[in-house]
Amino acid sequence: MFQADPNNFRELRTTNRPDIILRMTRNDDTGEVFVGSSDAKVYQVDPMVEQPEFLAMEGHTSYVMGLVDTGQYIVSGSYDKSLIWWNKETKQQVRRIEMAHDRWIRNLTTTPDNKFVLSVADDMVCKIWDAETGDLVRTLDSHIKVTEHGFPNMLYAVAVSPDGKLIATVDRIAKIKLWDFETGKELKELEAPKCYTWDPKARIHSIGGIRSVTFSPDSTKIAVGGIGQIGNVDHLAAAGRVELFEVASGEKIHMFEGDDKHKGLVEQIIFHPSGKWLIAVGGDHGGWVQFLDVEKKEVVKQLKAPMHVHQMVVTADFKMAFGVGHNRLAVWSFEPEELMEEKTEEAGS
Amino acid sequence: MSVNTDRRRFLGGAAAAGVAASSMNLDVLKAESLSNELKKSGKRVLLLWLAGGASQLETWDPKPGRLTGGPYQAIQTSLPGVQISELMPKMATRLHNTAIIRSLNTQIGDHGGGARLMHLGRRDEPNLKYPDMGSVLARELGRPDLQVPDYVSFYTATEGRGNAVGQPGFLGARYAPMFLTTDNKPANLSRLEDITDLDHKERADLRDLLSNRFAKGRVSESLGSHNVAYGRVRGLMSSEKLFDLSDEPQKVKDRYGKSLFAQQALVARRLIEAGTPFVKVARAWWDSHGQNFETHLELVTELDHVMSTLLEDLEERGLLEDTLVVTLAEFGRTPTINASLGRDHFARAWSASLTGCGIKGGTVFGATDEDGQHVKDNEIGAAEMFATIYKAVGIDPHHEYFVGSRPIPLVDPGTHAVAEVLA
Numbered sequence: 001m002f003q004a005d006p007n008n009f010r011e012l013r014t015t016n017r018p019d020i021i022l023r024m025t026r027n028d029d030t031g032e033v034f035v036g037s038s039d040a041k042v043y044q045v046d047p048m049v050e051q052p053e054f055l056a057m058e059g060h061t062s063y064v065m066g067l068v069d070t071g072q073y074i075v076s077g078s079y080d081k082s083l084i085w086w087n088k089e090t091k092q093q094v095r096r097i098e099m100a101h102d103r104w105i106r107n108l109t110t111t112p113d114n115k116f117v118l119s120v121a122d123d124m125v126c127k128i129w130d131a132e133t134g135d136l137v138r139t140l141d142s143h144i145k146v147t148e149h150g151f152p153n154m155l156y157a158v159a160v161s162p163d164g165k166l167i168a169t170v171d172r173i174a175k176i177k178l179w180d181f182e183t184g185k186e187l188k189e190l191e192a193p194k195c196y197t198w199d200p201k202a203r204i205h206s207i208g209g210i211r212s213v214t215f216s217p218d219s220t221k222i223a224v225g226g227i228g229q230i231g232n233v234d235h236l237a238a239a240g241r242v243e244l245f246e247v248a249s250g251e252k253i254h255m256f257e258g259d260d261k262h263k264g265l266v267e268q269i270i271f272h273p274s275g276k277w278l279i280a281v282g283g284d285h286g287g288w289v290q291f292l293d294v295e296k297k298e299v300v301k302q303l304k305a306p307m308h309v310h311q312m313v314v315t316a317d318f319k320m321a322f323g324v325g326h327n328r329l330a331v332w333s334f335e336p337e338e339l340m341e342e343k344t345e346e347a348g349s
Numbered sequence: 350m351s352v353n354t355d356r357r358r359f360l361g362g363a364a365a366a367g368v369a370a371s372s373m374n375l376d377v378l379k380a381e382s383l384s385n386e387l388k389k390s391g392k393r394v395l396l397l398w399l400a401g402g403a404s405q406l407e408t409w410d411p412k413p414g415r416l417t418g419g420p421y422q423a424i425q426t427s428l429p430g431v432q433i434s435e436l437m438p439k440m441a442t443r444l445h446n447t448a449i450i451r452s453l454n455t456q457i458g459d460h461g462g463g464a465r466l467m468h469l470g471r472r473d474e475p476n477l478k479y480p481d482m483g484s485v486l487a488r489e490l491g492r493p494d495l496q497v498p499d500y501v502s503f504y505t506a507t508e509g510r511g512n513a514v515g516q517p518g519f520l521g522a523r524y525a526p527m528f529l530t531t532d533n534k535p536a537n538l539s540r541l542e543d544i545t546d547l548d549h550k551e552r553a554d555l556r557d558l559l560s561n562r563f564a565k566g567r568v569s570e571s572l573g574s575h576n577v578a579y580g581r582v583r584g585l586m587s588s589e590k591l592f593d594l595s596d597e598p599q600k601v602k603d604r605y606g607k608s609l610f611a612q613q614a615l616v617a618r619r620l621i622e623a624g625t626p627f628v629k630v631a632r633a634w635w636d637s638h639g640q641n642f643e644t645h646l647e648l649v650t651e652l653d654h655v656m657s658t659l660l661e662d663l664e665e666r667g668l669l670e671d672t673l674v675v676t677l678a679e680f681g682r683t684p685t686i687n688a689s690l691g692r693d694h695f696a697r698a699w700s701a702s703l704t705g706c707g708i709k710g711g712t713v714f715g716a717t718d719e720d721g722q723h724v725k726d727n728e729i730g731a732a733e734m735f736a737t738i739y740k741a742v743g744i745d746p747h748h749e750y751f752v753g754s755r756p757i758p759l760v761d762p763g764t765h766a767v768a769e770v771l772a
Binding site: 080 | 422507639646
């Protein structure tokens, strides 16, 4: 099996775009890639080609903030509050749930078996949908809707544990809720308060929140990402921050923080299948990719990305990574450069 | 800059500013207020100052479906064919009282310069200190028979406070603002407990006696301003209760909400009701270079609630007809969205609103292009905006003050009020 090494991670190419690409999904079986955009469209794209063509799927009226591949369908969620099921072949809408949430949809995920789609929105509920029928199965509702300072709370992200037993939801005020998937019962609440900055004096509003969440491959740990405490809330002026918790005890294992050259939000966290290290991506006006070693408890590598990265997907063999973000799509490789050169020569001979 | 407006500082500032006014030779005889009739009309202005620069795209001039438009949708208002941001559902239902101006091009894109321009209505001049809008309105609309402050300015956040210009300029200290920063109530306005009311009156009488003896045979604008300022102290002291919300019914306080901005808007309504001609409530800080949409979700939601509640309250009390409520800032924000999902400073094409006194409700003046990058129709600047505000409350914007022999019109020559939004 290929052993991915962060030291070999490098950018292969980028594609410029006029829009902001916010979400991405890739089917490991078929290699199909779909992206969601600030222009309200979903696109199918092949990032492996030199000049990718973007095939538009129109139906939303605002930013596409959630995008998952259930195997049979692509499902997208938007700030327009709707969910759309798409036929991957015809690119046509199969189903549309107009008011899936009362407020803006922030993200989607699926269960490991792809039988359910989960959506989170600023109505502060997580909804579990039957991926096949679109039926609403359950609603998880206990995040507070208004902060103690009287402002709307925001529900940014959701994850399902690889064993399918747990759901995690994360919000603006840095609360993490763990739920039992089968019963919908809230199991515990964790928090990462440094990820939320409330400025009571200089500017009298807030910034931050937990923007990303994921479980370790063995479902025993949960990682959340955001940004540290900020002095000037006009800007994303603090280092990206990842906090790692033990699921069973709820104890915080470690906090990872990048250096001053890598400020901004952690938009997504991806565990390596070994569970020994993880990738954090995000940014402020610029973007970055960080590698965090769970055993050493340190940031082992940080590098600039060609844009603020909103989402990354890594192939199952961990040889390639694809990222989307501000005005760009990017492709990275974990394969050593000399190996890539050999492959190119073989292909040419 | 932090200004603690207590009684002593008010008097100290009055004396200093009086000297400054005197040195500019304001010709008091030629610079009389417009008319007593206007003062008696009870017109007032309440300015909601959106410090740091609110986004026009997330408030009054949304661009749904454009890359510059951001994620929020536009919603239909009570005006057929007119949409505003979905972040303002409450204002959308009551836009029939409001005029939106979508065509401000004020050119200055830095906080300090933009804020000065939008407080003074004109650019600075090296040898002349212009009064700000509040001082002009205090002078023209203030009623000497009412024992209330003429100009109250709330600015509690520390960021950008120094940009919130409150200067009487050549009008003299009598029209300086009561500037409240750390509390909703003026500090030290109460009479000291160890001085009886009789003592206080007798001290004032003694001060008047000495002052009048000193002034005998002397002609000085600064002396006049100094004495007028002292004369107002007892009036200001008696208005202390206006700043105290403890006697306001709980249901009214609940209606406004718990936020500082909401509480200050309620105090502003009380001051307006009591006859204060100009109140500014600054809500800072809107400078959303990063995470514009989250910041505006917080601040526009608050603005929508507080502003709509304030307008309803004024209307129910029969005050809106004589009260002009203005939203204004130093500039708007860029249509282009930066990589931090922020918007930067933008003075080329932005929006303001006018509601109530003298305004033709339900009008939209001016337009920007489809991406909001440029004004497409009916461009106006700060001078036209000020002329419109003055005209709406019955003040001739071409009225002239005289500094020495130099005539100073209220707004720059050649500018006119926007007739389309005036009733």
